[in-house]
Amino acid sequence: MSNSTVRFMQGNEALVEGAIVAGARFFAGYPITPASEITEGMSARLPLVGGVFLQMEDEIASMGAAIGASMAGGKCLTATSGPGFSLKQEGIGIASMMEIPVVIVDVMRGGPASGMSTLPSQMDVMQARWGCHGDHPIIVLSPATVTECYELTIKAFNLSELIRQPVILLSDAIVGHLRERIELPDPSTVKIINRKMTDKPPEEYAPFAAGEDAVPFFAERGTAYRYHMCSNVHTEQGFPADTNNEVAAKLITRLHRKLENYADEITCYQFFGPKDYDVLIVSYGCVTRAAKDAEKVLNEEGKATAVLQLQSLWPFPRAIVADYAARAGKVLMPEINLGQLIDQVRLATDRPVEGLNRCDGAEITPRQIIEKVREM
Amino acid sequence: MRNEVILSGFGGQGLILAGVLLAEAAVVHEGINATQDQVYGIAARGGECCSEVIVSNEGDINYAKVTTPDIVLAMSQAAFNKYAPRVKEGGIIIIDTVFVEDTSALDGHDCEVIPLPITAISQEKAGRTMLANVTALGAICERTKLIQNQNMIDEILERVPRGTEEINRKAFWGGVEAVQALETGR
Amino acid sequence: MANVMDYIRQDKLPHIWCAGCGDGTIAGAMIRAIDACGLDKNNTALITGIGCSARFNNIMDFHTFQTAHGRALSYATGFKMMKPEMDVLVATGDGDGAGIGGNHLIHTARRNIDITVVMINNQIYGMTGGQYSPMTPYPSLASTAQYSTFEYPFDVCELVKASGATYVARSTTYHINLTQKLIENAIRHKGFSFVEVISQCPTNFGKRNKMGSPYDMLMMQKEMAVTVQQAQSMSEEELKGKVLIGELVNRTDRKPFDEVYYEMVQKALKKKGAEGR
Numbered sequence: 077m078s079n080s081t082v083r084f085m086q087g088n089e090a091l092v093e094g095a096i097v098a099g100a101r102f103f104a105g106y107p108i109t110p111a112s113e114i115t116e117g118m119s120a121r122l123p124l125v126g127g128v129f130l131q132m133e134d135e136i137a138s139m140g141a142a143i144g145a146s147m148a149g150g151k152c153l154t155a156t157s158g159p160g161f162s163l164k165q166e167g168i169g170i171a172s173m174m175e176i177p178v179v180i181v182d183v184m185r186g187g188p189a190s191g192m193s194t195l196p197s198q199m200d201v202m203q204a205r206w207g208c209h210g211d212h213p214i215i216v217l218s219p220a221t222v223t224e225c226y227e228l229t230i231k232a233f234n235l236s237e238l239i240r241q242p243v244i245l246l247s248d249a250i251v252g253h254l255r256e257r258i259e260l261p262d263p264s265t266v267k268i269i270n271r272k273m274t275d276k277p278p279e280e281y282a283p284f285a286a287g288e289d290a291v292p293f294f295a296e297r298g299t300a301y302r303y304h305m306c307s308n309v310h311t312e313q314g315f316p317a318d319t320n321n322e323v324a325a326k327l328i329t330r331l332h333r334k335l336e337n338y339a340d341e342i343t344c345y346q347f348f349g350p351k352d353y354d355v356l357i358v359s360y361g362c363v364t365r366a367a368k369d370a371e372k373v374l375n376e377e378g379k380a381t382a383v384l385q386l387q388s389l390w391p392f393p394r395a396i397v398a399d400y401a402a403r404a405g406k407v408l409m410p411e412i413n414l415g416q417l418i419d420q421v422r423l424a425t426d427r428p429v430e431g432l433n434r435c436d437g438a439e440i441t442p443r444q445i446i447e448k449v450r451e452m
Numbered sequence: 453m454r455n456e457v458i459l460s461g462f463g464g465q466g467l468i469l470a471g472v473l474l475a476e477a478a479v480v481h482e483g484i485n486a487t488q489d490q491v492y493g494i495a496a497r498g499g500e501c502c503s504e505v506i507v508s509n510e511g512d513i514n515y516a517k518v519t520t521p522d523i524v525l526a527m528s529q530a531a532f533n534k535y536a537p538r539v540k541e542g543g544i545i546i547i548d549t550v551f552v553e554d555t556s557a558l559d560g561h562d563c564e565v566i567p568l569p570i571t572a573i574s575q576e577k578a579g580r581t582m583l584a585n586v587t588a589l590g591a592i593c594e595r596t597k598l599i600q601n602q603n604m605i606d607e608i609l610e611r612v613p614r615g616t617e618e619i620n621r622k623a624f625w626g627g628v629e630a631v632q633a634l635e636t637g638r
Numbered sequence: 639m640a641n642v643m644d645y646i647r648q649d650k651l652p653h654i655w656c657a658g659c660g661d662g663t664i665a666g667a668m669i670r671a672i673d674a675c676g677l678d679k680n681n682t683a684l685i686t687g688i689g690c691s692a693r694f695n696n697i698m699d700f701h702t703f704q705t706a707h708g709r710a711l712s713y714a715t716g717f718k719m720m721k722p723e724m725d726v727l728v729a730t731g732d733g734d735g736a737g738i739g740g741n742h743l744i745h746t747a748r749r750n751i752d753i754t755v756v757m758i759n760n761q762i763y764g765m766t767g768g769q770y771s772p773m774t775p776y777p778s779l780a781s782t783a784q785y786s787t788f789e790y791p792f793d794v795c796e797l798v799k800a801s802g803a804t805y806v807a808r809s810t811t812y813h814i815n816l817t818q819k820l821i822e823n824a825i826r827h828k829g830f831s832f833v834e835v836i837s838q839c840p841t842n843f844g845k846r847n848k849m850g851s852p853y854d855m856l857m858m859q860k861e862m863a864v865t866v867q868q869a870q871s872m873s874e875e876e877l878k879g880k881v882l883i884g885e886l887v888n889r890t891d892r893k894p895f896d897e898v899y900y901e902m903v904q905k906a907l908k909k910k911g912a913e914g915r
Contacts, residue, residue, distance in 0.1 A: 084476035084486070102720055123906040128719045128899070132712065133745035140705065140712025140742075144685070147703060147713070148720035170706050254516055255472060255488040257479045297701055298724050300680050304647075304696065306704035307688075315650065315696060316704075365514040442515050 080259045087225040087251040090258055091181065092117035094229030095153050097263045099270070100179070101127035102152040104141035106134055106160060109193045110249040111183040114155035135160040139167030139180070146176045147305065148297050151233055155181035157249075158200050159190060165208035168242050170307050172212040172331065175284070175292060177236035177271060179229070181245045183252040184361075186437040195437030196249035198361055198412040204244045205390045213332045215239070215342055216390040218246040220364035222256045228344075228387060234269040235342060239334050240291050246389065248412070250362035250439060274301070282312040290333040335391055343393045347400065349382030350375060355449050356404035358397060358421050360386045363410050363440050370445035381449055389417065394424045401425035406452050408432060410440045454508040455598055456518040459588070460535045461527030461551070463501045466585035470525075471503030474589060477599045477607035484509040487516040500530060507598055523596055525588050526552055527570065533557045546570075546591055548584065566595060568630050577626030578619040586620050590627025601628055645669045645679065650697045655690060658852030660811035660837030664758055665694055667814050667835075668729070671821035682725045685714040687739060690764045690839075691731035691757075700727075708739030711746040714753050722896045725825070726752075732759045732773035736794050740772070743794075747801035750829040751895035756821060757794065757832065760839035768842030779846045798832045799887050805831035806887035810859040811838060813883060820885065829894045836863075836881065 085093070091114055095103075103118035105111075115131065122129040128145065132138040135156055142152040156164060161182040171178050186192030187199045200207075204216045215235055217228045225247060232243040274281050274293035278300040286292045295301035304314040309324040317323040335342065349371050359367040364385040374381040384400045386393060397420075401407050407425060409418040410432035418431045432448045434440060457474065459467045471488045478486035484507065491502040504518040520540045526532035527548040536545050536558050543563045547555070548570035555565060568591055574584040586608060593604045605624050612620045646669075655661045672682065682700040686692040688707035695702035701724070705713045710728045718726045735743055735757045746753065762780060763769040770780035770787045773794060777786040799806050805827040809817040817835050824831035838844060838855035849855050866884035869877060893901075 082480060082483075084472075084479040084488075102716065104716060123903040124910055130715070130719065132715075133741055136709065137712040137715075137742050137745070140709040141716030141719075143705075144703075144713030144716030144718075145720040146716075148717045148724075150720040152716070166706055167709075174703075250489075250516075253489060255475060256513065256516070257485055297683070297721055298681050302679060302699055302701050304702045304704070306696075307706060308704070365516065368512075368514040439515075439517060441517070441519075 080261045083258050083260055084255055085222055085258050086113060086253060086255045087219065087222045087247060088113035088183065088253065089117055090222045090226040091155075091229045091245070091247070091252075092121060093260060094226040095179070095233070096121050096125060097266050098230040098233035099151045099268055100153045100233065101125065102142065102145040102150040103127070103154065104130040104132050104138035104145070104152070105154050106132055106138050106156065108135075108157045108160045110185055110252050111155045111157045111160075111181060113252070114181060114183070118153065135163035136166060139164040142178050143167055143171050143174075143176050146171075146178050147174075149294070151177065151237065153179050153181070155183065157183050157185045157193075158187045158203075161200055161203060162207065165203075168214070168244070169208035169210055169212055171242040172208075172214065173210075173307050174305050175240040175331070176242070177240055178242050179232045179236055179245060180242060181247060184246065184248040186435075192437040194249065196362060196412060196439060197435070197437070198248060198363070198416070199435070200246065201389060201411075201413065201416040204246050211328055213241065213335045214390050215241060215243045215335065215388070216246050217243065217344070217387060218360045218389050219251055219387070220361055220385060221251065222254060222258045224387065225251060226258060226260065230266060230268075231344070234267070235338070237271045238269045238291070238341065239338050240271060240294070241334060246361065248361050250365075278302070283314045284310060284327070285312040286330060289337050290330050339391065342388050342391065343396065344387040345393060345396055346385040346387065347382065348385070350380055353380040353382040353403065354405045355379065355381045355408060355452055356401055356406070357381065357383045357408045357410065357445065357449070358386065358401075359383060359410060360389055360417070363412060366440050366442045366445055367410065369442035370449065373442065373446055374449055379449060392417075392420045392424075394420070397421055397424040401427045406430070408445070408449060408452065410445055410448075412440060454506065454510055455523060455596070456521045456540075457505040457507070457523040457525075457592075457598070458518055458521040458535050458538075459503040459505065459525045460531035461501055461525075461548070462531070463499050465501065465527050466582065467501050467503045467525075467527065470585040470589055471505045473607055473611060474592070474599065474604070475505045475507065476611075477604050478507045481603035481607055482599060485511065485513050487513045489516050500528075500534070502531070502535065523592065523598070525592060527584065527588065528552070529554065537561060539563045544596060546588065546595065548588070566591070566631065566634065568627075568634070570627065573626045573630055574623050578623035580619065583619060583623035586623040587627035590624040591631050594628040594631040642666055642669050645672065645699050647697055647699050653697050654693055656841040658838065658840040659690070660760065660835070660839075661690055661694070661758060663811045663814055664756065664817065664835050664837060665698070667818040668694070668727075668756060668821055669698070671818050671825060672727075674818075674822050675825045677725050677825065681723070682727070683714075683717060683721075684727045684729065685710045685717065686729050687734040689731045689734045690760070691729045691734060694729035708734050708737065709742065710734070711739060711742040711753070711755070715746060715749070715751055718751055718753055719896060719899070722752075726754070727825070728753060728755045730755060730757050731764075732757065732761060732794070733763045733771040736792055736797070737772045743798060744801040747798040747803035747830050747832065749895045750802060750804055750892045752829055754821070754824045754827075754831045755833070757834045758837050759794070759834050760837040760843060761791075762839050762843040764839045764842045768846060774843075778843075781842075781846075795832070795834055795886050802892065803832050803887060804829040804889045804892050807832070807885045808834045808836070808881070808883050810836040810863055810883060812856045812859040813863060816883065823885065823888075827888070829892060
């Protein structure tokens, strides 16, 4: 018998709960609105569960400390918002290249620059994909509810460990600060994935020799598995081979193949609405909440409308979008930015795709969506 | 039923906490749905403050911004002027008469205004003005039945610092009784 | 006496450093110091950033990581706190450690985390082709100072000292036995320990500044160095243009970071236990 508990929590608080249940035992962060509740929450929780909490001197250092602790075998989290997310990009590239699991939270606020520090946006969607240099793979998940903050954090850790890959949890100021009902499951019932360990003896172990799934095996630190890891293009033994075309091609394509192999595990979405619909609203994050309200009203009015909520944004779930869009006459993509993910939707379907955008620090309302769909 | 509530005043009056307690009481003690959100400023004290609560027994609450509130608590003149006129037709506005003197912003609105010296009641019953938020919760619950009084005070007592239970109880029931007195006085 | 080769990944030789570079000499001193302290190879991590100094751990047979430019101390901080039972060393350079990583250096020193840092100060960005660093003497020539540098350098030991480091020392590649001894002391020290080793870059600094052969550069180190003991009996005038070598700070009044952290954890457990939550 498992017991769940009904709680009333903020998105950022639920994220902390999820991280603890997922096994996060290290956090390094730097204060920034609207993500500070995560940093504060981890500072309260980690000492009580045998973990380490560090507030570092800057965003770059907190990213580095999280990766360093993961290299030592821990499950690590860091959290920030847009300006800090920019600074963390260097480390995201390192974690990607060195195949270090780590979860990075970006609670999006209005930008560019210092922008609107307390107001929501979805302006970091492309930064999450391409913020750091180089041809790196990335996984990005985006919650729309407090419950999803909890669940997708656990999923982020599981994917990160499974694929040996940084995972970005792209939340926003609305979802992060909103308080609502959440039913927390008995932690013992939650599925937890840990990085796979080598079964080879130290003398045969190569830290970047991958299994069939293209993911390499980890070895415990402080043991005879003394190996090298470097951020240059490297051999399976971990040593620099940054002028070797063959090694470079093999490594970089393998990094991407890992995500392809686990596409089914990564991809997640929700569908709301009738089986037959004329307009498909593709949404993610907080906008989903307005889209769901609009969907109800529109269907009551006789305008057949459905909502496809993308929970995994990168790799972009093109096949899913193509499939649901094919059943619609038209597609609407509301975003709190001037149109970032809409191009991916356009690439996925031949149906006409319209955007509904704002960049004033306010949410997209159900009313706006209803009026827009009525026109379509 | 779906009720939208705005608790407004200035920073430092404990209105964010009051909103959290109200919504948490709905979720944890009444088993229905509720959300709480707030308008954030960058300053912690003194500025305008608005806590938004939605309570619903009709399933999920998606979009959680309050647009047309059923209930408005106004604990400053500025908050009254800004939020009271947004109230739904036939809605309820509870004002702290210690801070709100001029109600002309509501002229022509069809709504019920409940004037109570909330901060003074808190001082009188609990010996401190800083429990005015708890007194306000007593008034809201008694007048609107949004949350049963007993559930609300249970929630409050679970969340307040140890040793302050008694004064919180006094502040809460002070709000309840003030509404009762107003209603019997009619 | 250690056999240095026991600590070397011999299949990674020859190393990539130029002829006459000080890095190999310092690497040797570091290994002898590690051996003298009796560290277990399986329990030792050596973390680096980017640059010539970052290649220290290619050839050394420990748990080794080459991370991002300037960030070795951040990664090392996370690593050490996750594995406090391991001995963690960082090799860095003047550009890596005092330039791009300067902020991490002062804060890591402030926390007094039990990490040993060896900063190889060759006074130039060597690997990238001889651009001036925050520790290039003024005035000098560099690939980005074709006419002259126009900035004053750091005294990095004073910087980490002011930041709260509990062990600070300086040496040179010429004074290699002293270097070994100071690294030994640094490893044995509980808390943040920092050893600056002034080194020579004949390829990208010496040549451009007409400093002669690597041998001549070592002789210059000999000339400019004054031990802390010698300096006590020297006048300010006599000390002009000289560099102090030896132990500059050795204090025990600050607890190491992990110790302070776990004291806080005990407080937290006590408090939360008492509250029954």
